[in-house]
Amino acid sequence: MAIVETKQLRKVFTDHIAVDGVDLATREGEFLVLLGPSGCGKTTLLRMIAGLEKQTSGDIVIGGSVVNDLPPRERKIAMVFQSYALYPHLTVAKNIAFPLKAGGTPSDQIEKRVQTAASMFGIERLLHRKPRQLSGGERQRVALARAMVREPAVFLLDEPLSNLDAKLRTSARDELQQFQRRLGTTTIYVTHDQVEAMGLGHRIAVMSKGKVRQLGPPQEVYNDPADTFVAGFLGSPPMNFFERNGATVGFRPEQILPKGQYSSQEPLVHLWYRVDRVENLGADRLLYGVLRDLAPDVKMIVNLPFTVHQPVTEGQAYEFSIKQSDLKFFDKETGLRVAPRPL
Amino acid sequence: MNAREGGRKVVHRSVIALFAIFASFPFAWMLITTFKKTNDLLDPNSFPFWYPKGATLENLRVLFEETLFVRWVGNTLFVGVVVVIITLLLAVPAGYALARLSGRFGEQLGIGIFLTYLVPPTILFIPLAKVVAMLHLQDSLWSLVLVYPSFTIPFCTWLMMGFFKAIPKDIEEAAMVDGLSRLAAFTKVILPMSVAGILTVIIFTFTLVMQEFVYGLTFINSGRNFTVSVGVPSFLVRGDVYFWGSLMGACFIASVPIAILYNFFVDRFIAGFTVGAVKG
Amino acid sequence: MRVADSENALARFLIAPALIYIGAVIGVPFVLSLWFAVSDVTVSSTAGHFVGLSNFRLALEDPSFSRALRNTFLFAIASQLVVIVLATVLAVALQKDFRGKWVVRLLILLPWVAPVSLGSIGWLWILDSIYSVINYGMDHWLHMCGPEPGKTPCPVWLGQPALAMSSIIIVQVWRTLPLATVINLGGLTSIPQDIHDAAQIDGAGFFRTLFQITLPLVLPILLVAVLFGFVFAFTDMIVVWVLTRGGPYDMTQVLASLAFFKGIDGGDLAGASAIALFLFPVLAAAAILLLRLARRSEVV
Numbered sequence: 001m002a003i004v005e006t007k008q009l010r011k012v013f014t015d016h017i018a019v020d021g022v023d024l025a026t027r028e029g030e031f032l033v034l035l036g037p038s039g040c041g042k043t044t045l046l047r048m049i050a051g052l053e054k055q056t057s058g059d060i061v062i063g064g065s066v067v068n069d070l071p072p073r074e075r076k077i078a079m080v081f082q083s084y085a086l087y088p089h090l091t092v093a094k095n096i097a098f099p100l101k102a103g104g105t106p107s108d109q110i111e112k113r114v115q116t117a118a119s120m121f122g123i124e125r126l127l128h129r130k131p132r133q134l135s136g137g138e139r140q141r142v143a144l145a146r147a148m149v150r151e152p153a154v155f156l157l158d159e160p161l162s163n164l165d166a167k168l169r170t171s172a173r174d175e176l177q178q179f180q181r182r183l184g185t186t187t188i189y190v191t192h193d194q195v196e197a198m199g200l201g202h203r204i205a206v207m208s209k210g211k212v213r214q215l216g217p218p219q220e221v222y223n224d225p226a227d228t229f230v231a232g233f234l235g236s237p238p239m240n241f242f243e244r245n246g247a248t249v250g251f252r253p254e255q256i257l258p259k260g261q262y263s264s265q266e267p268l269v270h271l272w273y274r275v276d277r278v279e280n281l282g283a284d285r286l287l288y289g290v291l292r293d294l295a296p297d298v299k300m301i302v303n304l305p306f307t308v309h310q311p312v313t314e315g316q317a318y319e320f321s322i323k324q325s326d327l328k329f330f331d332k333e334t335g336l337r338v339a340p341r342p343l
Numbered sequence: 344m345n346a347r348e349g350g351r352k353v354v355h356r357s358v359i360a361l362f363a364i365f366a367s368f369p370f371a372w373m374l375i376t377t378f379k380k381t382n383d384l385l386d387p388n389s390f391p392f393w394y395p396k397g398a399t400l401e402n403l404r405v406l407f408e409e410t411l412f413v414r415w416v417g418n419t420l421f422v423g424v425v426v427v428i429i430t431l432l433l434a435v436p437a438g439y440a441l442a443r444l445s446g447r448f449g450e451q452l453g454i455g456i457f458l459t460y461l462v463p464p465t466i467l468f469i470p471l472a473k474v475v476a477m478l479h480l481q482d483s484l485w486s487l488v489l490v491y492p493s494f495t496i497p498f499c500t501w502l503m504m505g506f507f508k509a510i511p512k513d514i515e516e517a518a519m520v521d522g523l524s525r526l527a528a529f530t531k532v533i534l535p536m537s538v539a540g541i542l543t544v545i546i547f548t549f550t551l552v553m554q555e556f557v558y559g560l561t562f563i564n565s566g567r568n569f570t571v572s573v574g575v576p577s578f579l580v581r582g583d584v585y586f587w588g589s590l591m592g593a594c595f596i597a598s599v600p601i602a603i604l605y606n607f608f609v610d611r612f613i614a615g616f617t618v619g620a621v622k623g
Numbered sequence: 624m625r626v627a628d629s630e631n632a633l634a635r636f637l638i639a640p641a642l643i644y645i646g647a648v649i650g651v652p653f654v655l656s657l658w659f660a661v662s663d664v665t666v667s668s669t670a671g672h673f674v675g676l677s678n679f680r681l682a683l684e685d686p687s688f689s690r691a692l693r694n695t696f697l698f699a700i701a702s703q704l705v706v707i708v709l710a711t712v713l714a715v716a717l718q719k720d721f722r723g724k725w726v727v728r729l730l731i732l733l734p735w736v737a738p739v740s741l742g743s744i745g746w747l748w749i750l751d752s753i754y755s756v757i758n759y760g761m762d763h764w765l766h767m768c769g770p771e772p773g774k775t776p777c778p779v780w781l782g783q784p785a786l787a788m789s790s791i792i793i794v795q796v797w798r799t800l801p802l803a804t805v806i807n808l809g810g811l812t813s814i815p816q817d818i819h820d821a822a823q824i825d826g827a828g829f830f831r832t833l834f835q836i837t838l839p840l841v842l843p844i845l846l847v848a849v850l851f852g853f854v855f856a857f858t859d860m861i862v863v864w865v866l867t868r869g870g871p872y873d874m875t876q877v878l879a880s881l882a883f884f885k886g887i888d889g890g891d892l893a894g895a896s897a898i899a900l901f902l903f904p905v906l907a908a909a910a911i912l913l914l915r916l917a918r919r920s921e922v923v
Contacts, residue, residue, distance in 0.1 A: 372748070372756065459649050464858075466656055496644060556738070557883070605736045
């Protein structure tokens with residue numbers, strides 16, 4: 001159990017800056033997600049914390065001690081790789097036992113601990129198989145078992161679900177979360193999938209171009225974005241943006257409803273929206289269109305849930321309502337969040 | 344950690360230096376010897392690594408003007424070029440056929456062709472000597488041209504098979520949908536894409552030709568028709584006296600330049616080799 | 624469908640020339656050599672007569688044959704054992720990038736790219752009985768020996784049988800090391816970086832990672848390299864021919880060189896074929912082993 005902190009961590013490669021002055025501090029036992037598009041530096045950041053990559057400048061502190069010059073094995077961390085990195089020539093049992101052997105654990109203890117780790121993930125019957133005989137989900141569990149068998153202070157996970165089929169991913173996500181809550185080990189998790197991030201994390205650090213744009217719990221990052229990048233990255237379909245009176249305004253596709261559907265007590269803003277195309281996805285209807293009066297050149301999406309039965313025809317304009325507080329305003333140049341102003 | 348890192352670096356560098364010296368010393372030695380005066384060479388107490396009695400170009404002059412060295416180089420080039428052409432004509436299509444022939448038959452055929460590489464010239468040269476004599480190709484460079492592809496084709500077929508397998512089938516299929524026949528898809532689309540592989544085959548074949556010794560020694564008798572690989576060992580020895588200076592010069596000239604050229608293609612060659620060996 | 628369109632017909636058409644050539648230039652002579660071995664064919668005779676297995680029997684009774692047989696195995700096994708160790712060490716050392724790596728790689732490849740006969744002549748000069756540069760070093764720097772009366776005579780590298788055999792083995796190692804190294808290097812780099820990272824995180828140090836993770840994973844490729852090297856060494860005659868011509872007194876003959884001298888210098892094609900054919904069982908065994916290895920090595 002330990003807190004991981006990074007202080008002004010930088011990593012500069014010959015042609016670009018991968019991590020640009022990141023200050024981060026996890027909380028005890030929390031599940032922290034590093035979220036961002038590929039190339040944002042999240043994996044480099046994780047690898048520096050692991051000790052696989054040497055930082056250009058800055059400090060890394062794990063459990064109160066500075067670990068800058070320590071090799072990975074002395075940092076009390078365990079890591080699960082995107083490819084799982086199971087040793088192909090060793091059985092599952094030997095894979096899980098490997099860190100214990102390397103750490104000098106006496107052999108009578110090794111067998112017991114391997115069994116415990118295996119049973120925690122339900123893979124006891126696989127102990128004598130080799131990795132290539134396992135399915136993707138099974139391999140992932142072996143990787144997790146190998147990671148936790150050493151009882152590390154910190155778990156580092158590098159997109160461990162991205163190699164699974166979509167269907168498997170949801171159940172794997174559920175298991176992963178339960179497992180972490182049960183063990184209570186501080187976990188840092190890297191992903192580009194914002195659904196995963198929202199579902200798993202206690203807090204999310206949204207990264208872009210080597211910097212952390214915002215750090216906060218999922219709901220905060222979603223409803224109170226710090227800038228246009230965070231606002232646009234989270235949410236599917238993504239936030240709609242348009243310019244008005246020198247500011248960038250944004251609202252989420254699901255936050256706007258046909259006038260009259262809204263039963264909220266809060267102040268509402270009414271907008272005319274012309275629907276150009278409808279996609280009926282079953283649980284939702286996606287209305288592709290434009291704000292007829294405010295931004296007729298900007299293509300937008302409105303997401304109507306199944307429960308809203310209002311009929312909608314392509315080519316027609318309708319009046320919609322949105323809560324005033326759901327309109328977010330951003331500075332036109334910097335993209336940073338600013339106070340609301342009248343439309 | 345820095346002392347340990349530093350120590351490790353020293354060990355690393357020394358190991359590499361040792362191997363590099365072991366590998367290249369004979370060639371460095373060839374180079375030095377080439378310019379040594381004969382009385383310097385034949386004095387066992389003279390410092391070997393420099394020229395206490397002065398350097399000389401005489402050995403090279405003798406090599407180029409008084410021996411058949413230049414002619415041997417020409418012979419080797421001739422055989423090399425023709426064998427490269429033959430190999431390309433036979434191995435490239437065969438490699439393609441093997442890469443695309445689906446099923447076990449194709450795989451087994453591929454392995455079979457590669458295994459012929461294991462029937463060495465040291466078994467075959469005896470019957471081939473008789474065959475060459477019967478065809479009246481004894482002492483002719485054409486005998487070499489005829490026989491050399493036997494060791495260049497199997498390996499180059501396998502090399503090209505690896506290269507072609509790496510090109511996705513989609514591309515040919517797109518070409519066929521666009522109106523080309525399968526054969527035309529091969530010649531007009533795939534081949535231009537495989538220039539790298541073809542270059543590797545050319546260099547590799549040429550190197551193999553340059554290195555060959557057994558057939559050259561068996562089929563060729565007269566000095567005029569030797570290749571470099573055979574001529575230098577057999578001919579630059581007059582009686583019991585070896586003209587070491589010219590000999591070393593010949594060895595150096597015939598080894599090092601092509602090695603430098605070859606260096607650029609090694610990666611490709613190895614990729615083809617290991618892909619085939621591991622994936623079968 | 625026309626040939627140009629049908630997949631199978633076209634494939635057969637494209638592969639036919641190569642197959643025909645190989646059949647003619649390898650298959651036919653091989654069968655011929657079998658015939659020669661059971662006949663009394665010589666270089667000058669036009670036809671041969673069947674003599675059964677007498678050539679084989681004669682060979683087995685000849686003491687120089689059994690010595691050549693022993694030498695051939697010694698030569699091949701010893702050289703490849705040394706190569707397997709050295710090639711692994713060198714490949715591991717070459718994994719890391721460093722300045723001037725391409726120069727080192729060029730130098731290390733030289734022994735293999737250069738024509739065998741020419742490289743061997745270079746060694747012939749280095750190992751010369753009088754002018755050997757090694758002897759110079761031993762005389763003038765290490766003061767271990769010298770040609771002058773009163774000093775211990777320096778080794779005659781190619782004159783004494785044991786020394787000559789060792790020298791031949793060393794030259795063969797020198798020549799095959801580059802190929803084995805490069806193949807090993809290819810195997811090493813095909814191990815995904817993730818596995819090394821995982822081993823680092825799991826706490827394995829340099830040697831544990833090397834012996835428990837890296838080497839087991841490269842082993843299949845390593846074995847292929849060694850098997851090839853063994854086959855090349857087993858069937859080689861060039862190094863022996865250049866360095867010692869099989870001497871002194873036929874003590875360093877190997878099967879291939881013995882066959883050469885008998886057949887080409889001596890004219891006895893039948894006897895030479897018989898000798899050469901003793902190579903074949905070992906080659907066939909090597910081929911089978913290679914195939915097994917290739918099948919089994921889908922580790923990753």
